[in-house]
Amino acid sequence: MTWKLTQNKPIYQQLAEHVELDIIMKKYDLSEKLPSVRDLALEAGVNPNTMQRALTLLEDKGLVYSERTAGRFITSDSKIISDLHIELANNYTELYFNEMKSLGFSTEEILTFINKLKEEENE
Amino acid sequence: MSKLLECKNIVKRYGKKTALDGLNLSLESGKIYGLLGPNASGKTTLIKLINSLLVQNEGEILVDGKAIGVESKMVISYLPDHTYINANKKVCWIIDYFDDFYSDFDKEKAYTMLKQLNISADESLKTLSKGTKEKVQLILVMARKAKLYILDEPIAGVDPAAREYILNTILANYNQESTILISTHLIADIENVLDEFFFIMNGKVIMNDTVDNVREEKGQSIDELFREVFRC
Numbered sequence: 220m221t222w223k224l225t226q227n228k229p230i231y232q233q234l235a236e237h238v239e240l241d242i243i244m245k246k247y248d249l250s251e252k253l254p255s256v257r258d259l260a261l262e263a264g265v266n267p268n269t270m271q272r273a274l275t276l277l278e279d280k281g282l283v284y285s286e287r288t289a290g291r292f293i294t295s296d297s298k299i300i301s302d303l304h305i306e307l308a309n310n311y312t313e314l315y316f317n318e319m320k321s322l323g324f325s326t327e328e329i330l331t332f333i334n335k336l337k338e339e340e341n342e
Numbered sequence: 343m344s345k346l347l348e349c350k351n352i353v354k355r356y357g358k359k360t361a362l363d364g365l366n367l368s369l370e371s372g373k374i375y376g377l378l379g380p381n382a383s384g385k386t387t388l389i390k391l392i393n394s395l396l397v398q399n400e401g402e403i404l405v406d407g408k409a410i411g412v413e414s415k416m417v418i419s420y421l422p423d424h425t426y427i428n429a430n431k432k433v434c435w436i437i438d439y440f441d442d443f444y445s446d447f448d449k450e451k452a453y454t455m456l457k458q459l460n461i462s463a464d465e466s467l468k469t470l471s472k473g474t475k476e477k478v479q480l481i482l483v484m485a486r487k488a489k490l491y492i493l494d495e496p497i498a499g500v501d502p503a504a505r506e507y508i509l510n511t512i513l514a515n516y517n518q519e520s521t522i523l524i525s526t527h528l529i530a531d532i533e534n535v536l537d538e539f540f541f542i543m544n545g546k547v548i549m550n551d552t553v554d555n556v557r558e559e560k561g562q563s564i565d566e567l568f569r570e571v572f573r574c
Contacts, residue, residue, distance in 0.1 A: 221506070221534075226563035229554040230534060261513055264506070265534045266374050268518070269554070 221264025234263060234273035242282055242293060243304045253283060253291040345404075346371045346490055346521050347392065352401035354387055354545075361387040362398070363545035371489070372518050374535055377525040378564070379542035380572050385525040386423055388542075389494050393420045406489065416446070419488035423495045425479060429468035433461065433478055440482050452485035455511065473500040480508055484515040491522045497531055505531055530565040539564055541571060 224233050238259070241247065253259070253274070260270040274291060277283045281299050285291045294300065319329045347369040354362040362384045369375055377385050390396040392403060394410045405414035427436055433456065441449045456463055459477055467475060480496060496512070497505045505528075513535060516522060526532055533553060541549040549571065553564055560567065 224534060226566060227557065227561045229557040231554055261510065263534075264509065264513070266513070266537055267516070268373065268537050269534075272554075 222262070224263075224265075230265060231269050231272040231276065234265065234270055235276040237263070238273065238277060239280075239282060239303065240307075242277075243300060243307065247293045249293055249297055249300075250295045251293050252289070253293065255290065344371060345369070346406060347523075348402075348404040349388070349392070350402045350404075352388070352391065352403065353399045354384075354391060354396065355399050361545055362391075364401075365542070365546055367540055367547055367550075369490070369521050369523060371521055373537040374516065374522045374524070376529070376532060376536040376539040376564070377523055377542065378527065378529055378539055378568060380527065383542045384545040385542060386494055387545075389420075389492055389523075389525060392492060393418060393422075416444075417489040419444075419483045419486040419491045421479060421483040421491075421493040421496055423498075425475070427467060427479070427482075430466055432464055432466045434463035436467065436478075436482065437463065440485070444486050446487040448485050448487060451515075452481055455481045455485065459507070473504040476500050477504065477508065477511075480511060484511060489520055491516075491520065493522065493524045495526055496524060497526060497528055502531075509535055529568050530563070533564050536564070541568070543572065 222234070222237055224230060238253075247253065254262070256267050256270050256274065259274075260267040263270065274283060278285060278291075280303075281296070282294055282303070283291050284294060316326075316329060319332070324332075345368045347367075349365060349367045352362045352365040353360070365384065365388065367388075377388070379385050387396065391398050392405070392410070392414075394415065403410050406417060408414060431439075437449060437452050440452075441447045453463065456478075459474075459481075461470070461474060461478060467478065470478065476496070476499065480493075483491065483493070491512075493512070497508050500508065509532065512522065512524075524532060524536070536553050538550065538552050540547050556562060556564060556567055562570075
């Protein structure tokens with residue numbers, strides 16, 4: 220099964236997000252070797268050149284690094300990964316807050332919704 | 343980067359009808375290109391010219407810097423929109439035929455691909471379903487180690503599952519030194535495998551860009567852009 224991609228965003232960005240999430244969710248260990256560009260491209264069902272570009276983006280972020288002949292590896296720095304994990308959480312929270320605000324709810328009301336979910340979970 | 347294919351000011355007329363009207367197009371090595379356009383826009387005519395099945399009235403086509411001829415046929419692996427293969431023959435006979443004909447044909451690779459698809463080489467082509475026939479032809483084309491693969495409508499007329507298989511076969515056998523030109527109107531299906539695309543209309547290239555550029559600049563897929571540009 221190929222990766223799910225949307226219509227309105229550059230493909231390489233979506234691929235980078237997909238691999239980034241895999242790294243954050245610990246699909247790979249620290250310093251583990253990533254599959255080759257070719258294999259990842261086949262798995263995703265995309266052009267290898269596009270996958271190459273996605274991985275270069277992750278290299279720029281410091282999430283992966285490449286060794287000239289050996290291939291690409293996950294960073295050994297767990298802080299880079301945990302920072303991105305928090306950044307992702309912040310983004311989702313902000314998104315939720317803004318959507319709720321645009322539905323006309325106040326911050327207090329939004330917190331009530333969240334607390335209600337928390338109580339339901341404790342039951 | 344060096345140009346693998348160059349088409350300069352190509353004009354092709356059929357009687358009074360002009361199919362190609364000063365078309366310019368060039369391909370670099372190592373990329374997958376989409377040749378996209380509505381029916382009767384000139385896609386197949388262009389492909390036939392590149393494969394010397396037709397001759398242009400004006401303009402010049404260069405493959406690897408040389409005019410179309412024996413040498414260009416040696417470096418181009420071509421999947422036509424209609425088959426020319428004798429349907430009474432068994433698949434294994436056709437494979438031997440290709441092996442004799444093309445020095446860059448990899449027989450072992452062809453058999454590996456057949457096996458992956460559970461297609462028996464002992465069956466004759468005419469007993470196979472339409473989708474399986476298309477797969478056999480694609481296998482024949484992709485089993486060559488060519489510089490340029492030209493695929494005319496490789497996914498038309500097969501179901502979505504077979505389409506996915508065909509695209510997968512194209513990707514799996516593509517190496518980054520070769521170039522692929524895919525003509526189709528099923529854009530949504532092939533968009534993710536393309537580097538660049540050409541929109542062609544009334545025998546001319548009206549747009550040429552990379553897929554991700556369009557998405558970045560317009561926030562739009564090529565499929566959406568196509569519907570907008572070619573709105574009836």
